[in-house]
Amino acid sequence: MQRRKLRNPLALAVLATLWQKPMHPYEIAQTLRRQGKDSSTKINYGSLYTVVQNLEKHGFVEVTDVERQGNRPERTVYGITAAGRQETTEWMSDLVATPAKEYPIFETALSLLGALHPDDVVRLLEERLSALEVQVASGRGALEKLSETLPRLFLVEMEYRLHMVEAEADWVRGLHDDIREGALPGMAEWKGFHEP
Numbered sequence: 001m002q003r004r005k006l007r008n009p010l011a012l013a014v015l016a017t018l019w020q021k022p023m024h025p026y027e028i029a030q031t032l033r034r035q036g037k038d039s040s041t042k043i044n045y046g047s048l049y050t051v052v053q054n055l056e057k058h059g060f061v062e063v064t065d066v067e068r069q070g071n072r073p074e075r076t077v078y079g080i081t082a083a084g085r086q087e088t089t090e091w092m093s094d095l096v097a098t099p100a101k102e103y104p105i106f107e108t109a110l111s112l113l114g115a116l117h118p119d120d121v122v123r124l125l126e127e128r129l130s131a132l133e134v135q136v137a138s139g140r141g142a143l144e145k146l147s148e149t150l151p152r153l154f155l156v157e158m159e160y161r162l163h164m165v166e167a168e169a170d171w172v173r174g175l176h177d178d179i180r181e182g183a184l185p186g187m188a189e190w191k192g193f194h195e196p
Helices: 009-020 025-034 045-057 082-097 105-111 118-146 156-180 187-193
Strands: 061-067 075-080
Touching (some): 009 025, 009 061, 009 075, 009 082, 025 045, 118 187
């Protein structure tokens, strides 16, 4: 994967949104929200203007119009450039084709699990499992409802997230059971570590 001039996922979301049509930043934010992109991309709407300015600085977007309605302030409309289309295509191709190491905070917690007593871990995993089961149920419901009106293409990120949550729930259930039943190798040492 090549090193990108911009690596902020919000920049990619802005480029893909502007591919639809030229928009001013407020309209970009509204479109991202309306299309549900805020559930798959961490979007800080306060930094949206900065992201758009960076995209313009790199030649990926350009000013296409300046609108003024009544006494309202001017609104700068941005459109994607040919370089922006190419950057979007290459960036998306890299992301879709190349697995990348991500650093989820849960993985960090798992790597340090020995710091907690096994009985506490069992209780905490039960809490996590309950929360994951709620996410699965609500995700399934939302996906079923949205699939009545939207083509699957616009729901694949929800499908992916649902499958990831289901897989995590299955794995957490197995780890929970292994610890609760004492089947995890090293349990005696782990418990001994927490003895006074």
